[in-house]
Amino acid sequence: MSPAALDLSSLMAALRADVCRRAIFLDLEALRSEASLLDWVGREGDPISEGAFLQAQRLLEAFVLQFPAPELSVDSRGAVVLDWLRDPDHMLSLTIESSGQLGYAFRAGDRRGTRTDWFRYEVPAALAADIAAVVGQ
DSSP states (O other): OOHHHHHHHHHHHHHHHHHHHHHHHHHHHHHHHHTOSTTTTSSSOOOOOHHHHHHHHHHHHHHTTTSOOOEEEEOTTSOEEEEEEEETTEEEEEEEOTTOEEEEEEEETTEEEEEEEEOSSSOOHHHHHHHHHHHTO
16 A cells, blocks of 8 residues: 555544544433433433533543444433443443442453442543453454
């Protein structure tokens, strides 16, 4: 490949990464709008917690370019849920609370488990390894 083709290829990869990065944050903002009312889930669920929203935003910023974008939702207590679902044998569901507490369950082939941890400013190493195993990296 010529140097010009490599430069164009690098530029296109950077643009794709930027589009994916922006999309996940737009999805998170849309989720906040949708889940901002009391009983928004129709079963006496709490609205999205502003603290959980901010923690999820910070968590996504910490690894948005490392992994494929997760599916986003809000649980009935107002915490943000991030799900990576590759196939029935490779999945991880993570809940982040306004305190920064993380709770997740995962299945990566024969490996499976549940963990709790804290998100401060870096993604916990065990969580990064478990996501990588689930998404196939």
